[in-house]
Structures are given as structure tokens and as C-alpha cells.
Amino acid sequence: MPIRYIPYDKVPVKGQAILNNITRSQRLLSYKDNNKVHERILRGIPYYELNELEQVGKESENLVIRGECLSACAYLKEKNIKIDLVYIDPPFASGADYAKKVYIRKNPKLAQKIKKAEEKMEMDELVAFEEKMYGDIWSKEDYLNWMYENLMAIKEVMSDTASIYVHLDWHIGHYVKILMDEVFGEENFTEEIIWHYEKWTSSSNSLQKNHDVIYMYKKNEKNIFNEQKEITKNLKDKYEKGYLIGGGFGSNGLVVYDKSKPKVIELINSGKYQVHYAESKGKPLSDVWQIPFINPVATERLDYATQKPEALLERIIKASSNEGMIVADFFGGSGVTAKVANDLDRRFIHCDIGINSIQTVRDRLVEAKADFKILEVQDGLNLFRNPIQTMDKLASLIDGLNTQKPEGINSFWFGTIVNSKYGTMPVFVPDLRDSTKKVLDIVAINEIVNKEIYNFDNFNGEVKKVIVYFVDIVDLAEIKKFIKENNQTLIEIELRDLKQVLDFVIVDDKVEFNLKEDGLFYEVEINSFYSDRLKQKIGEYNSKQALKSNANHISISEDGLELIEYLSLDCTNESGVWQSDSEIKIDKNGFVSINGTKTKEFWNAKISSNTKPKRLKIRNIAGDEIVQNLLF
Ligand SMILES: C[S@@+](CC[C@H](N)C(=O)[O-])C[C@H]1O[C@@H](n2cnc3c(N)ncnc32)[C@H](O)[C@@H]1O
Numbered sequence: 001m002p003i004r005y006i007p008y009d010k011v012p013v014k015g016q017a018i019l020n021n022i023t024r025s026q027r028l029l030s031y032k033d034n035n036k037v038h039e040r041i042l043r044g045i046p047y048y049e050l051n052e053l054e055q056v057g058k059e060s061e062n063l064v065i066r067g068e069c070l071s072a073c074a075y076l077k078e079k080n081i082k083i084d085l086v087y088i089d090p091p092f093a094s095g096a097d098y099a100k101k102v103y104i105r106k107n108p109k110l111a112q113k114i115k116k117a118e119e120k121m122e123m124d125e126l127v128a129f130e131e132k133m134y135g136d137i138w139s140k141e142d143y144l145n146w147m148y149e150n151l152m153a154i155k156e157v158m159s160d161t162a163s164i165y166v167h168l169d170w171h172i173g174h175y176v177k178i179l180m181d182e183v184f185g186e187e188n189f190t191e192e193i194i195w196h197y198e199k200w201t202s203s204s205n206s207l208q209k210n211h212d213v214i215y216m217y218k219k220n221e222k223n224i225f226n227e228q229k230e231i232t233k234n235l236k237d238k239y240e241k242g243y244l245i246g247g248g249f250g251s252n253g254l255v256v257y258d259k260s261k262p263k264v265i266e267l268i269n270s271g272k273y274q275v276h277y278a279e280s281k282g283k284p285l286s287d288v289w290q291i292p293f294i295n296p297v298a299t300e301r302l303d304y305a306t307q308k309p310e311a312l313l314e315r316i317i318k319a320s321s322n323e324g325m326i327v328a329d330f331f332g333g334s335g336v337t338a339k340v341a342n343d344l345d346r347r348f349i350h351c352d353i354g355i356n357s358i359q360t361v362r363d364r365l366v367e368a369k370a371d372f373k374i375l376e377v378q379d380g381l382n383l384f385r386n387p388i389q390t391m392d393k394l395a396s397l398i399d400g401l402n403t404q405k406p407e408g409i410n411s412f413w414f415g416t417i418v419n420s421k422y423g424t425m426p427v428f429v430p431d432l433r434d435s436t437k438k439v440l441d442i443v444a445i446n447e448i449v450n451k452e453i454y455n456f457d458n459f460n461g462e463v464k465k466v467i468v469y470f471v472d473i474v475d476l477a478e479i480k481k482f483i484k485e486n487n488q489t490l491i492e493i494e495l496r497d498l499k500q501v502l503d504f505v506i507v508d509d510k511v512e513f514n515l516k517e518d519g520l521f522y523e524v525e526i527n528s529f530y531s532d533r534l535k536q537k538i539g540e541y542n543s544k545q546a547l548k549s550n551a552n553h554i555s556i557s558e559d560g561l562e563l564i565e566y567l568s569l570d571c572t573n574e575s576g577v578w579q580s581d582s583e584i585k586i587d588k589n590g591f592v593s594i595n596g597t598k599t600k601e602f603w604n605a606k607i608s609s610n611t612k613p614k615r616l617k618i619r620n621i622a623g624d625e626i627v628q629n630l631l632f
Pocket of ligand 1: 068069089092308330351
């Protein structure tokens, strides 16, 4: 339950940011559920408590926030932190589910043996399975209502001279442009940037889709803009052929002239025009950016689906911010914005809902030697890695749930449970992938009490009871009272807490280890590692593979060390905020990074430190973490 709702500074005026009220040439741009969104805007941004999970490096204002964009904005507004530049690359409504490849690591004991025998490791024989990261499947209405609320909240935390860049593509970009006109004002629309890249399918019956769009708006009339130059291939060729490029004819006009043309030389010699050879090496940056996709073997590639190139963010950050300013990305993914902002001496805020993003950006920033803290939004739900995996998991967690709904039970219901006393009971589970549907409030329960339970007419057999799961509830007593006073049917409505279902099922990984010390050196040697969740996942993968002719079976050794991705020792705090004083990350090829520095060594199943460690943290290859206290 939110601590409170933080009001928006300016409740949108009629004809401005309320979709229902946009009237243009007598057409009405209005979406289903507009009223609900409007109510949410009037209510304010839900503000939840945030927990500090980790301090990396020195104290600083840089933040990595695990949670939703809305929650991060509520926090920033509450703390009066203003953002100078926002870049967001939200889900595109592309209709795709994004997955992460989970690579089984080299078993350290086996790797050592192979090394000793001087045998060549076959690096291309990596074994992997997939885990869902986030879904991008929306109806247009849901997407736009969700996006509208996010943009409204982001605007609340932008400084007066800030700019926002919103990265989208052909799926939904044009609709969001209209939303942005409403939220930020048409007069503040500054750029439509085309990111052009080369990629193609071998045969196709349509044109190749080779660009994304980035809409840029400023918050107010004045914003920061730093001019940049680019040398296009065309200009580069001209340089090489002995052409010179200069500026200064007339105002700022760019002139490309040829030494062989005496007239131009004469003009220059007359002293009337000034040509700055040095800084005019290139033409002012245009709004069409030719930046290649990150190549699969590039050092910046992090195996994060939808990862954007650093070169793209470099242009945005240089154009619209100065050193020391705060750059935020509320859909941060692999952390490209935070990384480039840090490289360019800006401060950063990275927010993302998925655990995989938080771990990826954390490790990326440790490697970049950045200082930051990691916060987690306490929004009442211990998400199972990310909302999409949680939803998938729920189907198997709710006892007796049959997701194949009988005819007559519409898609509002997640599934049904059958028991001898009540017969078929429809089950409602909030769609955790859509933040607008997460809280069980009067609006949501009203939909059930006054609409959905009347829809069982077609159902062959009487419904006596429905079960309504909730994650976050405004006020349980108030909801119960509402049901009592408003339920005109004989159907019983039972409320159940979804968190208990999730808490019950998540079994922590187990580790066995030995401790060694000589007063100056402390060592933890891992003997075995067991993950119930990974075991199940690999089991599922193997049974699917068994049906294929070229089956790729994954087998895990008895000690299970190939399931470990990361280890850290905290020598500072016994509990609370994690401080990583020594850490090892094992990459997909089995090589280790020690305290953020890459090596060509294989992991030796140990981690050590020079001061006495108090706790050990282990992350498995799918991102689940456990912490063990150490008794040296
Ligand atoms: C297209 S990806 C961003 C990729 C990123 N620009 C990069 O270069 O790696 C979108 C991200 O938004 C996150 N996301 C989805 N819904 C969110 C929400 N409501 N709040 C915060 N993050 C969200 C997803 O977990 C995903 O990492």
C-alpha cells in the first residue's frame, strides 16, 4: 500500500493533457478507460517506501532503482530531485516477449582439470536456455493509457531547462507523439530523430524496417543544446580527396570547396570570409543518425535484448546536458544511459522493473568504476524476477487452477478452480505486467461487483463463489465493506493475498562452503550449490528437447558450481545495506572479472578478501540471489 499519493503540480486543464478532451477538427481522440486514467492522475502518483539494497563505491547521488517508472518518479518528487535530461526506451508495443539467454558456466573444478591437461576449451559450445525478461504485448488503449501516466509523472520531475527523448518505432511511435504533444505541449516539440541502421532479412514481401524514431521535447521554452559535428562518409571521402571543408560564407553556412576552384580561393584571400578548418571538420549533426546496431561480439554487448548502442546515447547526452547534470532513464534495461552518462561526467538515475536489468547495470557500472546506490521500491510484491515470469509462474502456483477456462468464463478471469462444495470458481489475478491494474481499489472491485459477476449467465452451471487475488490493496476493510454493501448477487467474493502464494513457493538456493583464514587473508571455497528453481527450469528445457530430433540435453554436475554467476563478500556490514568488498563475476565463457576487472582466468571455486568477511552473496545464472552469514 502506498505511503501516500503525491499530487501532480498541475492537474491537466481541459483540452490539454486529458485524452478525452482533445478535440481537433471535430475529431475526438479518446481511448477506452480514459476515465480511469484521469482518476489516477487526479489521485496523484503512488509513493511507496524504498529500501536501500547496496552501496557501490563512494557515497554519491547516482541511483539505480528497482521498481516501476511511476514509483521512481514519486520518490524523486518527494526528495525534490530534478532531472536535467530524460531518455526513455520503453517497451515498443511490439507484440514480442523478450527473453534472456541463461548460460551454464564452466564448472570450475572441471575447467581447472582441462587447463591442467592443456586441452583447448571449446568456447563455441556454450550451453544455454531461455528465461522471459519482459513482455511487450499490449492493446493500443492499454499501452497509451499506461504511457500517458508515465509521461505525466516524468514531466513532474524534470528541471525547468530539461529535455526528454522518447525512443520508439513504427509500432506505436506516431500515437505517442500525439500524447507527448498533449503532455509537453506542441510548442515544446523540438526534434524527431531517425536512428537509421542496417539490418535485413534475406527475403521479404515488404520494405525493410531500418529505423527507429526518437521524439525530443523540451519542458519549457529554454533548454540545453550543445551543437555537435559529424563527419559523414561523404565528407570523409572529400577530405581524403583533397577537398577542404570550411564555414563562414554568409552566416553559419557550411561550404565545401575544391582547391582547384580559384574563385573560392580568391574570396578567402580577400579576408572577407573566415574559414575555421579545425572545428569545422564535419557538418552540424542532422536529425538522421546513422549508427550501427551493436555487433554481437562488440565489447559493449551484454546479452540484453533491446540493448541500444552507447554511440546513440553519447549524442543525446552531449546535446542536451552538461557535466554534473542528472541524466535519468526510467526504462533503463542494460544501463546504456547510466554508463554513458557516467563516462561523460554526468550524474545518473537508472530505473527498471526487472531484476535482470538491475544486475546487468550494476555489474556494468562496477566495471566502469562508478559510484552509486541501489534502491528497491517496496510496492508490496516480491516479484519473481520480473512481472512476466511471475505471471507465468502463478498459473502453476495457485492450487487447482485451470487456466483453460470453461466456456462462459471470459478473459477477465485468470482461470477457474473447481471444488466439491462450490463447483467452478472463477479466479481473478491482477495483471502484474500492467501497473495500472496492480492495486485493488474501489474502482477495480466495483468492476467485479457491478459488472463481471453478472457475466456468468452463459456459463453452463451456477457460479457460487469467485476468488479475487490482490497484490496491493488500498484498504482491505474498506474493500470488504464495499462488497458487503454492493454485492446484489448470491455469489460470494473471497479476497486472497497473492504475496502469500509467491512467498510460499520460492525456495532459496543452497550453498555449502569451507572457510580458511590466516589472519591476513580470508578465503571461502564453494563446495556445492543447489538451486531448486534452476533444476526445475532445466528439467522443463530437457523435456522439451527430448521431443526434438537433435536434442540438446543440459546436464548439471553434482556440485552444481556451473550454476553460479556472481559472488560477493561484504566485510563491512553484518546486515542491511550490502557493501561489496570483494567480488567475482563469471562470464558466459567461464572467465572471471575480479572487482570489475576482466581477466582470462577461469574461476577456481573460491573468493577471498584481505579483511574478515561478514556475509557472502551468491547470484545464480538466472539472477536469483542468496546471502549467507559467515562465521570466521
Ligand atoms: C526496450 S527495454 C530498454 C533497453 C535499454 N534502452 C537498453 O539499451 O538496454 C525496456 C525496459 O523497460 C523495462 N520496463 C518495462 N515496464 C517498466 C516499468 N513500468 N517501469 C520501469 N521499467 C519498465 C523492461 O524491464 C526493459 O528492461
